[in-house]
Every structure is written in structure tokens, then in C-alpha cells.
Amino acid sequence: MARIGALVKAGVVNTEGYYTLGGRLALDFANSRERIGRELDGLASFEDLLTFLKSHKLLHEDEASELHMFLFQNPTRCQQVVETILNLRAGFCQVLTDLAAGWPVNPDFLEEINSRLEGFKSYLRLEPTDSGGMELKTIIDEDGPEKLVFPILRDIADFLGSDHVEKTKTCASDDCNLYFINLSRNGRRRWCSMATCGNRAKVNAYLKRQDA
Numbered sequence: 001m002a003r004i005g006a007l008v009k010a011g012v013v014n015t016e017g018y019y020t021l022g023g024r025l026a027l028d029f030a031n032s033r034e035r036i037g038r039e040l041d042g043l044a045s046f047e048d049l050l051t052f053l054k055s056h057k058l059l060h061e062d063e064a065s066e067l068h069m070f071l072f073q074n075p076t077r078c079q080q081v082v083e084t085i086l087n088l089r090a091g092f093c094q095v096l097t098d099l100a101a102g103w104p105v106n107p108d109f110l111e112e113i114n115s116r117l118e119g120f121k122s123y124l125r126l127e128p129t130d131s132g133g134m135e136l137k138t139i140i141d142e143d144g145p146e147k148l149v150f151p152i153l154r155d156i157a158d159f160l161g162s163d164h165v166e167k168t169k170t171c172a173s174d175d176c177n178l179y180f181i182n183l184s185r186n187g188r189r190r191w192c193s194m195a196t197c198g199n200r201a202k203v204n205a206y207l208k209r210q211d212a
Contacts, residue, residue: 003036003037004017004036004037007036007195007196010193010195010196011193011195012193012195012196013036014055014056015055016035016051016052016054016055017035017036017037017038017042018031018032018035018036018042018052018055018056019031019032019034019035019036019178019192020056021178021180021192021193022178022179022180022181023164023180023181023183024155024159024164024181025056025058025151025152025155026092026152026155026156026158026159027096027159027168027179027180027181028056029052029089029092029152029155029156030089030092030093030096030179031178031179032052032089033089033093033177034178035048041086043082043085043086043089044082045082046067046071046075046078046079046081046082046145047068047071049081049082049085049148050064050067050068050148053148053151058151059148067145067148070144070145071145077144077145078145081145081146081148081149084146084149085148085149085152088112088116088149088152088153088156091109091112092109092156093179094106094109095109095160096168096170096179097170099165099166099168100168100169100170100179105160105165110160113153113156113157113160116149116153117150117153117154117157120140120141120142120147120150121140121141121142122138122139122140122141122150123138123139123141124136124137124138124139125137125139138150138154164181167181167182167183167187168180168181168182169181169182169189169190171190171191171192171197172190172191172197173191173192173197173200176192176196176197178192179192180192
């Protein structure tokens with residue numbers, strides 16, 4: 001718990017142990033393969049998916065409770081949603097790896113994103129925000145667990161249409177596979193976080209200089 005607390009304070013993870021250093025939901029989703037305090041995949045179960053979305057403020061507690069009931073009533077359907085999420089993440093991670101290496105986005109993945117988005121019934125609604133303003137939101141007209149995929153799909157699509165694509169990087173550490181968007185002023189950011197991999201690299205470089 002102490003480690004998570006320190007990482008939360010540094011802005012590396014949220015209170016549920018999911019990485020938040022990617023720069024946006026899509027990359028945090030890609031990084032959800034790892035979860036601090038857990039040996040299993042960060043999205044190994046339907047409950048994990050609910051926790052991930054709640055921790056990113058994409059799912060209200062009452063909605064999560066309703067979907068927990070759905071899990072008891074139809075576990076097979078919920079497991080299919082988990083498998084969909086894991087397959088989507090695997091494909092997206094490959095896209096991010098290609099982008100970081102200078103390759104273009106695989107058109108097959110774009111077709112998959114479009115096809116999945118077409119499967120949702122949605123409408124727009126103007127809603128008040130916590131700050132007192134108004135926000136235009138896309139509402140998914142679905143009652144089942146499949147609707148959980150939409151916010152992730154939407155942000156992946158937004159990401160692929162943004163200038164963040166050219167700024168996508170993988171951590172320079174040999175034992176880290178986290179993705180991030182390089183928004184540093186000089187464009188020279190190498191580490192997922194200076195609080196973790198960057199700090200270790202500095203310490204290792206210092207020790208090597210002392211041994212030389």
C-alpha cells in the first residue's frame with residue numbers, strides 16, 4: 001500500500017494501481033496489462049474491467065453495481081466482453097509498438113475500430129459538468145455489458161486521428177513496456193516516468209561512473 005501511495009502521489013498510477021502516465025485513456029488502456037499490486041493481467045476479469053473504468057471516472061458506482069448483477073445473471077456474456085477488450089488491447093498495443101518504431105497504423109486495425117463503433121446505438125446529450133458548465137456527451141443506448149467497450153474505442157479512435165500519433169513512445173528502460181505520449185518541450189522524454197524508470201536510470205548511470 002505504501003508503494004501505491006507513493007506512485008499515486010507521483011502521478012504514475014491511480015488508487016486502484018492502474019497506470020495513468022500514458023497521457024490519455026487510450027494509452028492507459030494499453031498499459032493496463034500491468035497493475036501495481038497484482039501479478040495477473042490488469043484486466044483479467046469482468047470485475048477488473050469495471051474497476052479500471054471506475055478508476056478513470058468513466059463508470060459511476062451505481063452503473064457498476066447494475067453490471068455486477070448482470071455478471072451473476074449472465075457470466076458468459078460478460079466474459080465475452082472481457083475477451084473483446086483483451087483482443088482490442090492486443091491489437092492496439094501492436095499499433096503503438098509500430099508507431100513508436102516509425103511504422104504507419106495497420107489499416108486492418110482501423111477497419112476493426114470502425115466496424116466496432118458502427119455496432120453501437122448512440123445519441124448526443126448536453127449535460128452539466130462538476131465545474132458548473134455544460135458538456136456535450138455521447139450516450140450509448142445499450143443496457144448490456146458491451147457498452148463498457150465504447151469509451152475505450154472512442155478514445156482510441158480520437159487518438160488515431162490526433163497529432164498524438166507522431167508523439168507516441170515506449171519507455172527506454174529495458175524492463176519496461178509502458179507507452180506514453182511525448183509532450184515534453186524539447187521532445188526528448190525517454191522514460192515513462194522520472195519517478196520510476198527515469199530515476200532508476202539516473203541511479204544506475206551514477207553507480208557506473210563511480211565504478212569507472
